[in-house]
Structure formats: structure tokens, C-alpha cells
Amino acid sequence: MERLLKTMKIGINEKIYLKDPESSDLGKRILEHSINLINEIGFENFTFRKLGTLIGSNESSIYRYFENKHKLLLYLSSWYWGWLEYQLVLATNAITNPSEKLKKTIEIFTKKTEIDSSFPHINEVLLNRIIINEYSKSYLTKEVEQENKDGYFEIYKRLIERISQMITNVNADYKYPASLASTILEGSFHQYFLQEHFPSLTNCDENNTPSAYFNDLVFKSLK
Amino acid sequence: MERLLKTMKIGINEKIYLKDPESSDLGKRILEHSINLINEIGFENFTFRKLGTLIGSNESSIYRYFENKHKLLLYLSSWYWGWLEYQLVLATNAITNPSEKLKKTIEIFTKKTEIDSSFPHINEVLLNRIIINEYSKSYLTKEVEQENKDGYFEIYKRLIERISQMITNVNADYKYPASLASTILEGSFHQYFLQEHFPSLTNCDENNTPSAYFNDLVFKSLK
DNA sequence: GCAAATATAATAGTATTACTATCAAATAAT
């Protein structure tokens, strides 16, 4: 995968970090290796101390970039949603037929993630796994109300609103475009989780992709 | 709401607890007040020490019932799924028409929870909120593989398999009964979460219930 | 009604987590 706009940077709400991790070498190493470490040991077991040891840096230095690991997770997920939005716009912008556009959108959200060489310090494949396994934890908190006001979920919300709009463009009479958009997004990540850990609770596997399931679901709904 | 089978007890995998909390007064107080406290401060901030203070008991006494708060969450959710299964069977058993049966099932999963006076130490309304806000955390862990083998999610899985079977009974040719069943279950709880915290990401509100949305979704899919 | 068994409470202690503060050393900018 090759990026078209070489100078593009995923724009993330500045309140999420104390110091922009994209602005320094240490910052980029924090991003790169936090993705590896969270994948390896899970978000609950992940600590800044362990990350510091891993990258040969100091715990206190990491705290200068992020207040805590929750903020780091918000950063990583915002990055992911921003990246996905970029993929989405790139893949669907030229399509004029609303159904084709929506079909492509479902594909973008449900297909297997591939490495994007444009961002060498971000492993999108592992980041996708973090979204599947940890993203819910970033909003299932007592602070969600305030953090939503602070705009920490804006890219995610914008993505769903985009899908919602595309649904309406296919069928303006459909009554639940936002709900269906949310279902597609959360649901497709959940189907991947089930595939790995609870295969009896899904029909998705090598032959039946989540893509096929959601295409069926969405287009029957909009008929 | 009145229970028909007075002696019924929700059966929970014995490996989840060290000592059956239903077997003593302290155990029941642990269940009752953990539901209140988790609702109030959230699962992350909840500790056995705080719970002990609240119920005028000792931290170490609570540890004799549950290894840790994760196990307590597994207990509470198993109880909830068992209770829902009971509601489901009761409400649908007599229905012979497969479509009617499935319609009733969707209603059971999406309707607002009401207090069940049969279990005075369990507040089902608050427990429902815990499921909405905390259940994902019980399986989004590094231990999910082992805990699944140990049977900690069996009631949840059985519930989804029941819905899946009902879907197949309506349309035997439908290719994704398990995936759709998972989508109904996770999705309906998620729609309630969105209603409360991200209303722009759902069309469900006082007038448009999640029930209506999922009925539309499911029956169009099965046509 | 009493002894034995069991359940609960009180206290203390450990390792880890989630930070904050301070100061020194390295690096970059002017």
C-alpha cells in the first residue's frame, strides 16, 4: 500500500497528548512499541514502566507524552480511525453510484488490514487487533461523557456519520441509518473477535467473510 | 414481575466462585451491593476494599467468595444471562409460529429491563446497566481462551445458539444465523449505550425503540 | 447445652501500579 499524499499526517485532538509523539524520535518509538506491547500482553497488563524498559527509555519520559495509558489508547484509536477514514475517502470518492459506494465502504471496514508503508512506525495490522480487543475499553468508562465533550471520539463519530450518510443516499426512506452504520462498524470488529475466540457464535470464516455477511445484511435492509 | 418456579436458582459454573454467594447472608449482600457500587463508580474504580466498607464487612471476607473482581463480574453476567434465558424460554416456549417466536425473542432482548421480585437481592435494572457498560471487559482479555475452555461463558453462548436456532427455524437457507444472533445480542446493548452517550450515532430514542430497529433488520434479512 | 467446626473480622504485610518531584546529563537551537 502506497500513500498518495506524502505529507499527510493523521490529525489528532491535541488534548489527548501532552507532547505530540509524532514530533520526536522518542515519541515515535513510544507509538511503535506500545502497539507491539499492548498486543502482546493486553491493555490491562500494559504499563509505562514495562514500555520504558522495552524501548530502553525512562517511565517518566513517557509520562511527558501521555498523561496515562488510557490517553495513549485514545491516541492510538484516533489514529486508526483517522487512517481508516483516509482509506475510505480514497476508495470511495470517485464512485458516484450510491450502492456501489456503500458496498465499497463495507468492504473497507470488513476486509483484512494490510500494512501501510507510509507510516513506518505504525503497524496497522497490529493496531487493527488492538481496536478489536481494546477499543471498547476506551469509551466504556465513567469519564465518557466529559471525554466526548472534549472531542476525543470525534473521528470515530465522523466515520459513522459518513457511513450513515451513504446509507441515506442509497435509500432516503430508511429509518435507521445511524444505527445501521454503528452496527456495521462495531459489528464487523466483533465478528473478527468471534472468529478467533468464539467460532461457534459466528458464521464467518475463511470462506464466508464478514464482508459478505454485512453486504447481505445492509442491502436487504435497504431494499 | 412474578416468578413461576419459586425454587428456581440461576445455575452458575462453580469454578467462577470460591464459595457460593447464594449460600449465605454475607454472600447475598456482596451480590446486592457490588451491583450498586459497580453502577455508581464503574468497574475500574470498584475494589473489594470499597465494597467491604460499604457493607460493613471485611475485604478478606469478600476474597473468600471471589478470587478477584473479574470473577465477580463473570458471576454477575452469568447470572444475568441465565435470568434472560429464563425470561426467553418462558415467553417463547408456547409460541409455535417460528416468526412470532423470533419476534418475541427480539423483544425480550431489546425491551427495557424490569425488576424481578423473585430475586430480592438482585436489582435487574442495575444489572442490565452493568451488562451494557462492563460486559465486554469480561471477555476482552488475554485469558479469554482459557476461561472459555473453563466454561465461564457457557450461558451466554447457549443464549446466542438459541437465537441462532430460531433464526434457522424461520429461514433454513439463511447463511449467517449465528452471526446475526450475535449481532442482535451485542447490538441491542450497544444501541442502549449509544442512546445514552452518543445519541448522534443511533436513531433509537423514546419513539424508535431498538426493538423496532432489530425487527426491521432481522426480518428483512430473512425474507 | 456444650464441643467442635465453620464463618467472619481485624490486623498486618507484600509486590505492583500509577503516578509526581527533583536533579543530572545529553542534545539542539541561537
Place this chain on the structure above:
DNA sequence: ATTATTTGATAGTAATACTATTATATTTGC
């Protein structure tokens, strides 16, 4: 070359997530 900025090292605190021990109730069996 001086100053400012960034990073590293060390130490310290309060809270968490437990375990262990012993004392005190309470229940049960005979």
C-alpha cells in the same frame, strides 16, 4: 559558547490487589 529543551536516573507516595495469621462470632452435631 551559552542557553533552552529534552531525556534519564533516582526516589518517593498513595492506592491496588492481593495473602497470611490470629481472634472472635456463629452454627451445627450430638
